[in-house]
Amino acid sequence: MPLPRPVKAVVFDMDGLLVDTETVVYRAMQRAAGGIGSEMPFATFQRMVGLQHAHSDLILVEHFGAGFDLTAWSVAVSAHFREELAAGIALKAGVVEILDHLDAAGLPRAIATSSSLESVRLSLGPHSLVERFHALVTRDVQTRGKPHPEPFLKAAEALGVDPTDCLALEDSHNGVRSASAAGMMTVMVPDMLDPTEEMETLCVRIARDLHEVRGWLAA
Numbered sequence: 331m332p333l334p335r336p337v338k339a340v341v342f343d344m345d346g347l348l349v350d351t352e353t354v355v356y357r358a359m360q361r362a363a364g365g366i367g368s369e370m371p372f373a374t375f376q377r378m379v380g381l382q383h384a385h386s387d388l389i390l391v392e393h394f395g396a397g398f399d400l401t402a403w404s405v406a407v408s409a410h411f412r413e414e415l416a417a418g419i420a421l422k423a424g425v426v427e428i429l430d431h432l433d434a435a436g437l438p439r440a441i442a443t444s445s446s447l448e449s450v451r452l453s454l455g456p457h458s459l460v461e462r463f464h465a466l467v468t469r470d471v472q473t474r475g476k477p478h479p480e481p482f483l484k485a486a487e488a489l490g491v492d493p494t495d496c497l498a499l500e501d502s503h504n505g506v507r508s509a510s511a512a513g514m515m516t517v518m519v520p521d522m523l524d525p526t527e528e529m530e531t532l533c534v535r536i537a538r539d540l541h542e543v544r545g546w547l548a549a
Contacts, residue, residue: 332546333515334534338495340432340547341485341514342463343380344443346501346521347540349453350420351445352379356522358410365406368394379522380502382444382475419453422521424540429462431544440465440485442498442508444475465489477507482514499543506532517543 346352356375363370374393378386383404391398432439440463443450447468454460465488467481474480486493498509501521509516510532518529519537530536537543 332535332549333497335495335515337437337497337515337547339437339486339489339491340439340497340499341442341482341489341509342439343500343502343505344441344450344453345445346379346422347499347519348422348425348441348459349457350422351453352501352522354414354419355407355411358407358414361410362403362406366403376523380444380476380500380504382469382472385475415452418456421457421459422519422540424542424544425457425459428540428544428547429459431547433462435547437547438464438489438491440467440489442467442481442485444469444472444481446470476502477504477511479508479512482509482512486512486514497543497547499540503529517546519543 342348356372359370359375374389377389387400390400390403441450445468447466447470450466450468451460465485467485467488469475471484472481482498483493486496493513496514498514498516499519500506500509500516501519501523503523503526506516506518506529515534516532517535517537518525518533519539525536535546
């Protein structure tokens with residue numbers, strides 16, 4: 331059996347796992363940085379993946395310098411992101427297929443994300459996917475975000491399943507840390523970040539994509 335225990339529920343991250351939003355956010359940040367005559371290095375962006383705004387803001391100030399206007403930056407990035415969003419954000423490979431499998435197997439599922447409920451609806455709504463999840467644990471209802479385990483613990487509670495019986499699917503390092511700390515069987519599906527030795531230790535598997543995860547669930 332590819333997974334260590336039977337899976338009774340699945341908890342998904344969203345950005346970079348279900349939809350290709352990380353790529354879109356990076357482009358929006360690059361455009362915003364260009365607008366102030368600066369740059370957004372990929373390595374700096376990678377440090378922010380999976381973090382809530384309060385933590386990523388610290389990285390921005392470190393990069394751009396003291397006195398950096400975070401409010402103006404947020405407005406600019408949001409405007410560029412919405413322009414990109416209007417063109418449509420692609421689903422990651424295997425999303426529909428794994429949800430179809432969970433439907434057939436009768437397994438409940440939730441989203442645990444550092445994004446807002448509005449972002450979930452904007453990203454997944456056009457694909458008619460919001461209603462396919464039984465719980466949405468967004469940053470609006472989190473006291474402590476990833477890498478703290480709270481988002482995944484709240485997801486398990488909402489589904490009525492013990493965290494140890496949940497499979498957590500994540501693409502970011504902080505997301506993996508959060509899910510693992512919650513006691514879930516954690517699988518990393520890399521997107522913008524490569525798996526490290528730490529990730530190998532915290533995860534039960536590293537997957538190529540959600541198609542591979544679906545195969546493990548069906549085994």
